Amino acid sequence: MRVSPLRRAIVILAGATGALLLPAGPAQADPGDRFTGNDEGVYGESDGQDIGAGAQGPSLPGGIVIEGGSGEGGTLRASGGNWEPPPCYYAPEFTPGEFEQYHQDYLNTPLHSGKAEAVRMFEEQYVDGEGVYENYNLAGEGEGMWWGSFINENSDDYEAMLSCNEPRFWVEFGDAPPPVPGVVTPGVLAELAYEHTRVPDTETALNPDENEDQVVGLATWIWTEGAATAPVSVTARVEGYDIWATTTATPSGLTIGPGTENAILHPSDGECAVSADGRAGEPYAPGRAGETPPCGVTYLRATHGRDPYQLSATLNWSIAWTGSGGTGGDLPDGSVEGNEEVTVAEIQAIVR
Incomplete structure (x- = not known):
C-alpha cells in the first residue's frame, strides 16, 4: 500500500x-x-x-x-x-x-x-x-x-x-x-x-508436574526444554538488489513470576540464566527434593478456597543483526510471556 x-x-x-x-x-x-x-x-x-x-x-x-x-x-x-x-x-x-x-x-x-x-x-x-x-x-x-x-x-x-x-x-x-x-x-x-x-511460545516444565498440585514449602523446579530456546534468525532482503539484513534472536534469560506475594523465588530476583546448551533452569532429578533449584519457586500459602496462582514465565531474547556491506548492530531486547495456573496444597508428608 x-x-x-x-x-x-x-x-x-x-x-x-x-x-x-x-x-x-x-x-x-x-x-x-x-x-x-x-x-x-x-x-x-x-x-x-x-x-x-x-x-x-x-x-x-x-x-x-x-x-x-x-x-x-x-x-x-x-x-x-x-x-x-x-x-x-x-x-x-x-x-x-x-x-x-x-x-x-x-x-x-x-x-x-x-x-x-x-x-x-x-x-x-x-x-x-x-x-x-x-x-x-x-x-x-x-x-x-x-x-x-x-x-x-x-x-x-x-x-x-x-x-x-x-x-x-x-x-x-x-x-x-x-x-x-x-x-x-x-x-x-x-x-x-x-x-x-x-519465536516458539515459551514452554516450561515443572516438578511437581503442572498437572499436579504444587506443595506449600516444597520448591517447584522450573526449566525450559532445549528446542524451545534455540536462536531464531530472520532475513529481509530486497528483490533485485544486494540489500539484506539478518536479525537473530537469542534467548538470554527466563523471568519467573509466582503470581502471589506468598512465595520465594529461586534465584531471589526470579531471573533464571540460560546455559550454554540453550536451557533455562535444570530438570528435576529424583533425590534432589531437598535442594534449592537454580530456577523455581517455593509457595508459602495454599490456594485452597481461592483462585489458582498465575505462574508466569517470560523468555527474554537479545536481538542482533548483520547486513550487506558489512553492516550490523543490536536492536532492543524482546520477550515472549507464557502463563500457567497452579494450585498449591498443604501436604504433611511428601515422597518424590
Whole structure:
C-alpha cells in the first residue's frame, strides 16, 4: 500500500516546481514476476528448529521478502515498550514499463479538478525530459527500478506514516539507493525482519508436574526444554538488489513470576540464566527434593478456597543483526510471556 492511509486514493509526488497529486496506480505485481536483477542474498535459518528455516516467508510491499523464522509462535514484544517498526519506507515499486502503464491508467480516469496540471507536472518530470528522466526511463528496462514510498500497516505512528513523501526516484540494479530518510537500508531491513520474527511460545516444565498440585514449602523446579530456546534468525532482503539484513534472536534469560506475594523465588530476583546448551533452569532429578533449584519457586500459602496462582514465565531474547556491506548492530531486547495456573496444597508428608 502506498502512502497515505488517510488518502488511499492518492500518492504524493513532489514535482520540479511543487507538489502534485496523482491517483494511486494499479495493484503492485508479484515481485517474483518483475525483478530481474541480482537476487543473491543471505537466507534465514533457525539453528535446526522446524519453524520455516530456509523457506520464503511473506512478501512486503516494495519487493521485500521475509525469510526464516516467521512461522507459528510467539511475537516478540520489545522490552521497554518504546520501539516501533519503520512507519514507512522507500523501496522498488515499478519497472519502466509498469510506470508507463501506471500513468496511462491515470490518463483514462474521469476528468477532475487539477488533473490537467497534475498530468503536466508529472510528464515534465518523468516523460518529456524536462526533469531528470525521459519517457519513464524505458531505455533502462531491465537495468533498474523506480522506487516509491510505502506505508507499514503494522505501525501505530499514523503521523510518521505520511513522512515518506519524496518523489519517485530511479535506482540501477547493483547501485545503492540515495540516502533519503526512510529508504530501505540494511538497518531498516533489520527492523522489518525483527517485526516479523516469530519465536516458539515459551514452554516450561515443572516438578511437581503442572498437572499436579504444587506443595506449600516444597520448591517447584522450573526449566525450559532445549528446542524451545534455540536462536531464531530472520532475513529481509530486497528483490533485485544486494540489500539484506539478518536479525537473530537469542534467548538470554527466563523471568519467573509466582503470581502471589506468598512465595520465594529461586534465584531471589526470579531471573533464571540460560546455559550454554540453550536451557533455562535444570530438570528435576529424583533425590534432589531437598535442594534449592537454580530456577523455581517455593509457595508459602495454599490456594485452597481461592483462585489458582498465575505462574508466569517470560523468555527474554537479545536481538542482533548483520547486513550487506558489512553492516550490523543490536536492536532492543524482546520477550515472549507464557502463563500457567497452579494450585498449591498443604501436604504433611511428601515422597518424590
